[in-house]
Amino acid sequence: MLNRRDFIKLSAITAEVLLVGCAPRRNKTNTAQTNSTGLLINQTLAIPTLINPTADSNGVKQYNLNINSTTHNFYADNSTNTFGINQSYLGNTLLVKRDDKVSINYTNNLDEVTTMHGHGMHLPASQEGGVHQKIEVGKTWSASYTINQKACTNWYHPHLMGKTAEHVYKGLAGLIIVEDDESDNLDLPKQYGVNDIPLIVQDRTFVNSQLDYNPSPRDIMMGYRGDVLLSNGQIEPILKVKADTIRLRILNGSNASMYKFYFDDNRTFKQIATDNAFLQAPVSLTSLTLSPSERAEIIVDLSSESGKKLILKTKELIDNTLYTALTIEVEADSVGKVFGLTSLISHEEIDINDVVRTRTFTLEGSGNRGNPILTINNKEMDMARIDETLTLDELEIWKITNTMNMHHNFHIHATHFKPYKRYNSDNKEYSIAPNENGYKDCIHIPPNESVEILVKMIDYTDSNGKYMYHCHFLEHEDAGMMGQFVVVT
Numbered sequence: 001m002l003n004r005r006d007f008i009k010l011s012a013i014t015a016e017v018l019l020v021g022c023a024p025r026r027n028k029t030n031t032a033q034t035n036s037t038g039l040l041i042n043q044t045l046a047i048p049t050l051i052n053p054t055a056d057s058n059g060v061k062q063y064n065l066n067i068n069s070t071t072h073n074f075y076a077d078n079s080t081n082t083f084g085i086n087q088s089y090l091g092n093t094l095l096v097k098r099d100d101k102v103s104i105n106y107t108n109n110l111d112e113v114t115t116m117h118g119h120g121m122h123l124p125a126s127q128e129g130g131v132h133q134k135i136e137v138g139k140t141w142s143a144s145y146t147i148n149q150k151a152c153t154n155w156y157h158p159h160l161m162g163k164t165a166e167h168v169y170k171g172l173a174g175l176i177i178v179e180d181d182e183s184d185n186l187d188l189p190k191q192y193g194v195n196d197i198p199l200i201v202q203d204r205t206f207v208n209s210q211l212d213y214n215p216s217p218r219d220i221m222m223g224y225r226g227d228v229l230l231s232n233g234q235i236e237p238i239l240k241v242k243a244d245t246i247r248l249r250i251l252n253g254s255n256a257s258m259y260k261f262y263f264d265d266n267r268t269f270k271q272i273a274t275d276n277a278f279l280q281a282p283v284s285l286t287s288l289t290l291s292p293s294e295r296a297e298i299i300v301d302l303s304s305e306s307g308k309k310l311i312l313k314t315k316e317l318i319d320n321t322l323y324t325a326l327t328i329e330v331e332a333d334s335v336g337k338v339f340g341l342t343s344l345i346s347h348e349e350i351d352i353n354d355v356v357r358t359r360t361f362t363l364e365g366s367g368n369r370g371n372p373i374l375t376i377n378n379k380e381m382d383m384a385r386i387d388e389t390l391t392l393d394e395l396e397i398w399k400i401t402n403t404m405n406m407h408h409n410f411h412i413h414a415t416h417f418k419p420y421k422r423y424n425s426d427n428k429e430y431s432i433a434p435n436e437n438g439y440k441d442c443i444h445i446p447p448n449e450s451v452e453i454l455v456k457m458i459d460y461t462d463s464n465g466k467y468m469y470h471c472h473f474l475e476h477e478d479a480g481m482m483g484q485f486v487v488v489t
Contacts (some may be wrong), residue, residue, distance in 0.1 A: 005356035038075045038209070039228070045237040045326065048174060048200075051092045053102075060101045060144070063094055067116070067135070067172065068109045072233065076092035078209035081443040083110065083170040084261050085381040087235040089258075091156070091174025093198060095148050098180035103144040114167055115162065115332035119293060120154030120276055120441045121414070125465025125486070128413075128414055131161045131383055132466060137398045148301055148437075148459060149416070150345070152276045153198075153249045153295045153330040159279060161383065168177040169213045171233075173200065173253050183278070184208065189247040189299065195336070197239060197246060200231045203316065203324055215475060220367065221372040222406060223256020223292075223473045225316065230324035234333050244305040246300050246328075247272075252290040255474040258407055258444070260319040260327065262287040263300075270341070273297035274438035275486055276416040278345040283435040289317070291409040291444040293472040299339065300328075307332035318407065347438070350418060351393070359388065363408045363445070363471060363481060369458065372479055374471070380480035387483035395456045396469025403443040406485045408476065411442040415457055419443060442472050448475065455486045 025237035053061040065086055072089040078472040085091030096102055106116045106129075113136055117129035126133075127143045135141040158167035163317040175198050203226035205212040215224045231237055252259055263269070263286075270282035275295050288296055303308070312326040366376045373380060379387065390396070397420065399411045415441040419432045423449040436443075445451050463486055470482030 007324055018090050025332065030042070038077055038233050039206075040074060040076055040364065041235045042327070043234050043237050045197070046232045046234055047241040048090060048093045048198060048232065049087070050087070050095055050192060052242060059305055060103050061096070062103060063104045063155045063318075064107070065091060065104065065116070065174075066107050066109055066132070067114060068150070069111065072171070074206065074233075074235070075209050080210055083167065083172045085172060086183070090200060091172070093175045093177060094156075095177045095192070096178070098147050098149065098151070098420065100147045102147060103142050105140055105142045106135055107140040108137055110138060113137060113302070114163070114172070115159045116141070116156055116172075117159035117413075118141075118154065118156050120152065120295075122149040122416065122459070123414060123459045123465050124453070125414065125462050128467065129156070129169055130159050130413060130466065130468050134160070147178060149178060150277045152178050152273065153251070153297060154178060154276075155253070155293075155295070157253055157489070158441060161349065161381070162478050165215075165466070165478050168253070168474060169224070169255055170211060175200070175249070175251065177249070184343055186344065187341060188277075188320055188372070189245055189339065195241065195246045195342045198232070198250050199241065199248050199250045201234055201250065201314065202253045204228050204258050214372060217367075217370045217372055220475045220479050221374075222318070223475050225257050225319060227321070229314070229325060232326050235482050236327065236328055238327045238330045240331065241302065242331050242334040242336040243303055245301050245303060245339040246335075248300065249295065250288070250290065250298065251295045252292050254292050256292060256318075258289065258291050260289045260315045262286050264313055265310065269298050269300045269308075270346060271296055271298050271435045272341070274436065275440040275442060277347070277439040279357055279435070280345065280347055281343050281397060282341050288435070289444070291407065291442070291472070292474065293409070293411060293442045294440075294444070295321040301338065302328070302330050303338045304332045306334055309385045313334045315411075338352050354395045355397050355454070356394045358399060360486055361398060361400045361410070362467070363402045363410075365402065365404050365481075374476045374481035375481040376470075376481055377485050379480040379483065381470075381484075384485055385484065388485035390457050390485055392457055392461050392487055395454060397452050398455050399452045400445055401450040402447060405447045407444070408471045408473060409442050410469065411472040412455065412469045414460070415455060416441055417443075418454040419451065420454050421452040425449055461487045462489050463488050
């Protein structure tokens with residue numbers, strides 16, 4: 001918990017943040033209109049290219065990903081310095097299937113060290129690409145393992161201690177789509193880029209046509225947010241589709257923004273999947289909230305919308321900024337397929353009586369000479385320290401409490417947990433939302449609230465292999481709000 005001195009420091013920082021409201025978070029001129037001049041808008045939505053793997057003599061599928069320092073055309077007349085993975089911004093999509101043997105080969109062509117983490121992937125600690133699996137300049141690091149999880153939409157991104165936020169901000173991120181026999185048999189849109197659409201949503205700030213990543217102490221405390229919304233690296237792109245049912249795989253790939261997605265006509269859509277698995281049945285919604293790194297799959301029925309235009313809007317919930325994420329234009333006189341889903345994938349029943357222990361995690365923060373220190377259980381991240389030791393196949397409750405007047409979330413590597421209970425600022429329990437009642441790897445914790453999740457580590461043990469848990473507001477992670485655990489028998 002915070003001592004009195006730390007509380008005073010944090011209160012000063014928090015008060016400063018609250019006073020600015022929706023104003024710019026740094027001491028600079030609001031350049032939103034200037035930045036918009038010359039920005040390319042209303043382009044056809046770019047669909048990240050699917051990597052076509054090669055198979056070696058052992059049947060291992062080889063995916064080659066080159067991490068490059070490059071340029072990207074956000075502007076009509078100026079290029080922007082970026083990082084990209086096999087392309088000028090963001091990375092190719094990997095499409096894998098359960099039981100596939102894969103080797104994902106990351107070659108670092110930057111002039112600095114990085115890492116590449118398989119976010120949401122269930123895999124051994126030595127292959128998960130955390131802070132310990134550094135990729136030196138000019139070297140290749142391979143994550144080699146067997147796909148061992150249900151169908152879902154995951155992603156990959158850097159996880160270098162102290163540099164994660166900057167590297168993601170510059171463009172290092174891509175999707176990993178997992179399929180299995182159950183998903184193959186579902187009556188769902190499955191044509192990648194046609195009616196099955198990936199959508200990576202990020203906010204960025206541009207200064208003189210360049211990505212501006214220069215966080216102040218206040219930006220670190222509150223998270224670094226931009227004033228331009230990118231969808232697959234584009235501003236207000238357009239998706240042209242047939243009068244069909246479409247599937248959107250939405251990733252909040254921002255450093256620190258909270259998004260509430262909805263359509264301009266307030267129509268109902270259906271969420272079919274959380275971070276790591278299908279829901280048991282579609283959940284009807286008019287809006288969807290995602291914190292950083294959370295994913296959701298939704299389906300939108302456009303079968304009677306021939307010739308119409310539909311806008312996917314989003315509201316950033318910390319700054320209350322409104323954006324257009326995507327414009328969908330439905331072809332005139334087109335006919336597509338109607339999907340009549342009533343059920344999806346049955347979930348394994350969890351017996352709460354099997355819980356063997358409860359662990360508590362407190363998300364805290366303080367100021368230190370103007371530099372925020374963010375901690376879990378009053379400890380900053382230390383790569384040499386093991387914070388928790390878990391036993392294979394034991395069911396646990398993890399209670400995570402956000403003691404601060406700001407948003408956090410909580411991500412656990414290599415496992416898929418089940419939300420169990422939520423508690424408000426008065427410590428009164430309230431229900432898990434139906435669309436959140438599925439398997440996840442990251443969960444939002446509002447200011448001064450708590451959440452309980454059901455955690456079980458399966459399949460992999462390694463007393464020396466360190467997994468991470470942390471807040472996925474990337475500046476918070478880099479500032480120390482992260483811990484390590486091992487799994488033993």
